Amino acid sequence: GAVVSQHPSRVICKSGTSVKIECRSLDFQATTMFWYRQFPKKSLMLMATSNEGSKATYEQGVEKDKFLINHASLTLSTLTVTSAHPEDSSFYICSASPSGETQYFGPGTRLLVL
């Protein structure tokens, strides 16, 4: 149980394009979903917290117009990287929490912006 999927697992795009990443909780309803970014050999960096049906809460320094988050249902959240640039290349990971305590992570999405 507690499986979270992410799609796509890997994406390469040209600079200036937008990329959408989906995060789904497959066997539970997630009241809260989290989006993280991770650089090589670095800790997970929380980007935003989203609750179903409400606007996401962004961490300091994360541009909300750059990283659009939609939590449309209790099983789906999307992160759209708008007008992506090479510095946005990173490993993006989502997690979902059924209860607010334990987070269950997706497998991550590797984004490369050329």
Add this chain to the structure above:
Amino acid sequence: SQKIEQNSEALNIQEGKTATLTCNYTNYSPAYLQWYRQDPGRGPVFLLLIRENEKEKRKERLKVTFDTTLKQSLFHITASQPADSATYLCALYMDSNYQLIWGAGTKLIIKP
């Protein structure tokens, strides 16, 4: 300042021995602490959760201790196997804002 520290250097352990990883924190009062395993290019996988009023938690070959006085958690893997090789992350759960605060992780290498 607030920080959470894990050994940044890789830990090399001989197969069959017990691996012990450390997580230290300062200026936090977490409700509980979690340990996760992360393999390269993958998301973290939840392993164990220990609450502030618990001293020790076990799950199969895993054992976690939590000393809120020392502000330290130890994560043990007994009878270690090469398949245990991964990066292990500790995270503090802050019930004030429902967030996890992450350590940078320790890379564990179990040599056959």
